[in-house]
Amino acid sequence: MNAPTRSAEQANNSEWMDHAIRAGLVAYGVVHLLVGWLALQLAFGEKEDSASNSGALHYLAQQPMGGVLVWLIAVGMFLLVLWRLLEFAFGYREESDDTKRWRKRLTALFKAVIYGVIGWSAVKTATGSGGSGGGTDSTTSKLMDLPGGQLIVGAVGLAIIGYGGSLVYRGWTEKFREHLDAQGQAGKDGSVYVKLGKVGYIAKGVAIAIVGGLFCYAAITHDPKKSGGLDQALQTVLEQPFGQVLLTAIALGIASYGAFCFARAKHLSR
Incomplete structure (x- = not known):
């Protein structure tokens, strides 16, 4: 195993990465709570923004300190992207079944894309270039x-x-x-x-x-x-x-x- 690969694996298994994942999960949780709130508003005919990830970010941006919070969401999402990309590249080596290992790695890559889309949407919202629709x-x-x-x-x-x-x-x-x-x-x-x-x-x-x-x-x-x-x-x-x-x-x-x-x-x- 070469030095860059070893360093990447160590980073993926580090305590620092655990903290990064926790921060990202909190951000992901906030997005879902906001989507749930907007969906509840839709159910009772009080819709303000679209009940979607982008709508949730737009709604958050309109609140006090909203711009800062949206940037924090973006950072959290990109931390999750980093984690999943490291998993895709170096994870699941303990799996003896190649098919199962690659299935898990591709799942990690798919999740990295999902987190990346939300993160990019947060960046666009924070910079004023993102809409509220989905x-x-x-x-x-x-x-x-x-x-x-x-x-x-x-x-x-x-x-x-x-x-x-x-x-x-x-x-x-x-x-x-x-x-x-x-x-x-x-x-x-x-x-x-x-x-x-x-x-x-x-x-x-x-x-x-x-x-x-x-x-x-x-x-x-x-x-x-x-x-x-x-x-x-x-x-x-x-x-x-x-x-x-x-x-x-x-x-x-x-x-x-x-x-x-x-x-x-x-x-x-x-």
């Missing part, structure tokens, strides 16, 4: 114009549905427990943390799966306007029978995921 019509339209565009959009939709389904599965089976140390799973506090994780993962997974469903519908109808981000997905929920009740449940679930991020930061296990 629309995806333009991106979907560009994909539609490519050769086999409908298939590409459909594949993206199925991938998003798959990711949402994996979150629901992790919530239902409580596989997320592996992210908490033993103390974080013990006693009354541990019971609360696990319940927050279960509700949070399932609610977030359902919301993301609906986003994927909108992409698939756009592919089938060849209409980019049928696709949409989280905000449009939640509005779709609101339009259904008992939509207000369902959207309220999802909003509280997304907020629960945010609270679980705080618990994970306190009782980090990786």
